[in-house]
Amino acid sequence: MSTLTVKGHRDFGVLWTGRAISQFGSDVGAVALPLVAVGVLDASAFQIGLLAAIAAATTLLLSFPVGAFAEHRRKRPVLVAADLARCLTLLSVPVAALAGALTFAQLCAVAAVNAAGQLAFAAASQAHLKALVDGDRLLDANARLESTTWLSLTVGRSLGGVLAGLIGALGTLVVDAVSFLAGALAVTRLRAPEPAPPERTAGRRRAELLAGLAFVRREPALRRLLAGWVIYAGASAMAFPVSTVFYLRDLGFTPWQYGLLMGVPSLGGFFGARVVRAAAERWGMLRLLRWSAFARGPWYGLIALAPVGVAGLVVCGLAFGAMLFFSSIANSAQGTYRQLRTPDGLQVRVAALWAFATTAAAPLFTLAGTGLAALTGTRGALGAAAALMLAAAFLSPARE
Template identity: 25%
Template sequence: MRALASGWAPLRYPTWRRLWAGQLTSHVGTWMQLVGAQWLMLELGGSALLVALVQTAVSLPVVVLALPAGVLGDLVDRRRVLIASQAVAFAAALALAISTFAGSITPLSLLLLTFTVGLADALRRPAWQAVQQELVPRELVAQAVALNSASVNAARAVGPALGGLIVATAGPAWVFAANAVSFLAVLVAASSWRRKPQPTSGEAVRGALLAGLRFARSSPRLRRVLRSTLPFAFCASAVWSLLPVVAADRFGLQSGGYGVLLGAVGLGAVAGVAAIPRLRSSVGPNGLVIGGGALLAASLLVLALAPSAALASPALIVAGSAWIAAVSSLNACAQTILPAWVRARGLAVFLLTLQGGQAAGAALWGALADAQDVRLPLLLAAAGLVANALAGLRWPVRGGEDLDLTPAASWSEPQLAIEPAPGAGPVLVSVEYRVPHDAQSAFEQAMRAVERSRRRAGARRWGLFRDLADPERYLEVFLLPSWEEHLQLRRRLTVADLRFYERVRELTSAEPVERHLVAAGEPHSAVAQ
């Protein structure tokens, strides 16, 4: 009972609850639109590839916009990003409805307008993911992420069936109109949020984008999450992209029947929400990722071989539970790894990996289904999921629950005789250490963590050197593009980073001596003596 309560605990927080409810309403509309768009594509004479490309049109925008959206989510008021993105989505969905009512819709315009709705969703996602730790305590982030995933999958239980019913009785244009109205729910919820003013970093857009990418490249835990996410998303996309083809060609179902099958996936996801906290505490996030991948592979195998929809439906319920277990665990790991200053950008990289994998997978599985029997891509995707689950045994994912990501307050300001202009650079920083002979092996090992910390915070080049004339003298050097970037580096270091530097100082025989050099000829002002 305690695990079940903790699974729904974020709903106790009113602002998060209102925004989550708005997101749920919007997700229902989005899944209604997906059903309507895929079925309309079939009615327009589209091939299996064109039907699959509807899913690609939903996922591909994240590849295009995720990183810029992540920068916006860190540099701009996230509440305003939510409002702007939903306004664009409303306009695109309304245009789709109007063109369908007018009978002027074509396969190309259907894909383009669907792509535009996807662009707005890509703009929203990093900002929405990044505000979780503003709205609920950090210990409830995993539950909040699971409920966010559940809102998507609960929409699969309601949206497809409702969308299929509306398509069958009134036509796809009404589905698109209902989706346009659904975006108003998020607009209302975001407009009522009185967000506290947040400190701004003052970073330039280009520098902020590069800083986010450097952090992702220099964080071993985040890299491990991304390496697991990409193949999982690529293979799991076979469920969403090929299910309408399976429903129509193999099972002979109409739009309502297809909606019921997709709704079974959503029901499985909702059923999995209560179990995830208990499972996470017993097998850990990596166990959920491995188990979810294996169960999803089994579901694809059943979907490929089942002779009827009645036999496939239970497997789709399992697929929904497996999907939410794996994706919510990967997402929660990414959430807890990222400090506040780079959270939206880091989550944008995660979303780019997840949605990019789905977009690429959907295109490949659709092309294979056109060229061969639809069962072949389903079986290949299942094999890929098994391989990824086995890889998880060798390279497990891990969150950051053990990391204190609050900004470190004990970094002293550098002592300078001149004050460089913010844009002056490049800046070379050197740190001299005195290390006794018997501690040098441990020191060099400890400096590997320092290197990763420096690079995550913005250092572009880094090196550690030993003085041949004085074997106890080590020199650490790293390069930053500007003095402003150096100041940003000092602000970005966290309490968890501080432990790495404290370990290094334990191994030295004197206080490290830090020096700062800026490229000659750069503008500066004298510091009063």
């Protein structure tokens, strides 16, 4: 296939900048908000878990309504509004804290608004990307966005921790809020005319809400792609808490070694995204999608065999980095294939469906993983996660 670069595409560069700033802001905030809860309000472990649960519940409840809302509106105002809403709610926290009026209920509201803003921004930006970039440049555009995501995972949360140590958790939230303001301003600099949004079908609200689901159900390739993604993402959710116990208890990694393992391998995702365009030129989109899905699968099985000590740290780091390398390639190819197969009038709702399915499945897989670890041990549960990831690859579409 022919894939062209978006290098030099001014408007894509602006959108990329806006998304990158918002992404880094989200990752910094993911560290700062719990620190505020603990440091300012002396929140319990249950309350910290509740903040995360509220964010997940918001995604579940609002995926379809937000998708339908954003679909029928111009995407740039949605992007700007999502960033401004997150900016203002985050700024409300240090203001309330300085006034002695901060409550845990306010933090819960902030977590909900931020989750809704993240959902709206991600879905609208994916839809707007297809309108902004020609189809033969779409894979390169998605790969560049994917590389930013992985770089943010490597740097953003670490930066959040460093900032919290230097200027405190409340000061870090201010930085986070300013990042969303900067992201909103970046979007306003887009110059190309935005296409008119699709018109709403009168009197069919339920059909409008579920139109993305109905479309995917009619498309065998996208149906398989969604099922495979849910299984893979679920297996990742299943492995995460188990691997944490495995690293810290079974392999005896120190906190700094664990932090290193959580951060540095994400560079594999960054580098994977950078080779996607060349790989697609050589092997084609669908072939790349299918074989990268297989290549990302077995690495938790290798992690399960890791020995104790420095050798185990090296094995886990290399295996985790390799998994993220191939996951990044598969994610870029999957996102591009989905965008190309989805009509323009359904882009936001199909993207919201992916977010809903992933969020809904994650707790079920997590519970299954912890239960399996109790029965078979952490190594057995990690091996099962690797088997599920490989199984998910068989659902990748093999042909148009």
